[in-house]
Amino acid sequence: MAKATRSTRRGATVDVVEMMPRPKQWVGFVILGTLVRWRAEITTLVLGLVLFFWLDSFGNPWLTGGVLIGIPLLVFAIPHTRRMVVSRVWCVVDRHRIRSSLRQTKIRTVTRDGDYPLLFWARPTKTGERIWVWLPAGSAARDVEDALDYIAPACMARDARLHTVRKLSTVCAIDVIRRDPLAASAVGSPLSRFTKHRAPAEPDAATVTPIKPTPPAPTAASETPADERRTGASAADSKTSETARKPVAAAVVVNGEDLSDYVD
Template structure:
């Protein structure tokens, strides 16, 4: 796969060189033609285009090498620090002092539990980055060029490590979720979970590698020390615990019917009136008086 990746980046670098050189050269020649002769402007534009295109194409061509250097950056820095420190120590001290200093530097962190656990956790972070890279290299390749995702950084967690990854085109979060069991085996972990690390960019994901369960440890409580050991103990008789429920043992409750038959009152027009009061009958029509000129037959 490395040969295929190298050829792919070399081809991309060549195309990028020609495109950048032509575009930048033409733009520079057009601008320079306003100040110098057109032929000289064309030559100056070509020189500027080549000068700009070479670094860009070179960066693309050596990107596989830069990516490997990025993967091994912590180890390279740690090795350089140890070697440079030992060289300085050898220059200014004798053998006995060097042995004592090396013993202190290596023995003190190993003897302090907190420092020792922290160093071991950092070491597992470095191992997890390389194991994830092996996973992407072996069975999570989903683009034609074979380029691998960029493993950014890692930090220790109470249960393992957390690694941030930048996915390349052709790979998604669903592809990782379908291979979690294989990734856990490759990382020497109990299980692993992946999720998006950004709500705006799906390429930025986070992997949580779990090597232990933080909930099974014994937690000491300071409340135990607050109990007075000389406090008197009150004996308590243990009652018989019920084992079943027998309905005849429950007394039946007597239900008393509502015998209140008094008529209710309703509030109407600001006064209380009895709801059972019958309405008053309508008055009968008065008979027509004689001499008024009205005859009932006229209204029939």
């Protein structure tokens, strides 16, 4: 009886401490998560509707249609704004694709309560996009790192890498690699526009200049006169003959040791 009472008290204590063990099932958190996840699309839709009703208040349909069509055309006509918009669109797409990949992957990236990592921010980089991830309790950065092989094809990218924060292990970042800024690229020359229509003429005797053969460089032996070479050769022969005529001195042996090297 005492054992059952102790277990009952323990369960009551846990219930008091964990007032909301599964907040994701509360309708308020569900709505908040949906707004955070679709904030870019909701903001764009609201701004578009506000602009449409404001232009429609003037009563000129040509003005409304011209502004609504001209603004996107102007944005995509300017290279700087076009790159900025495209990079931001990829950031939004990556957040949705990574979440779908973490849900469908074979590797465990979800907690036992069904909580997924929170993708709370994304920004463009020189190589692609970086998505910041908040890891819930029961999940680690190693779990996300094991799923990088599935994240890269899900985002239609070349590669995916994980960046960890040393000061806070709860936060990590996924780098989606789309391009290599250090890759070699050919640099075109504007002069090719003037020479691409000109065919080179076939070389003939009138256009080809013959090359004169270059004489060999003089060496030290060729610069020495013949008489000096003969004189040097005869002197060397005479020294050799004198050395040959010189008698060989007898060996000097004292107490059984040869001392010829020490006696002149």
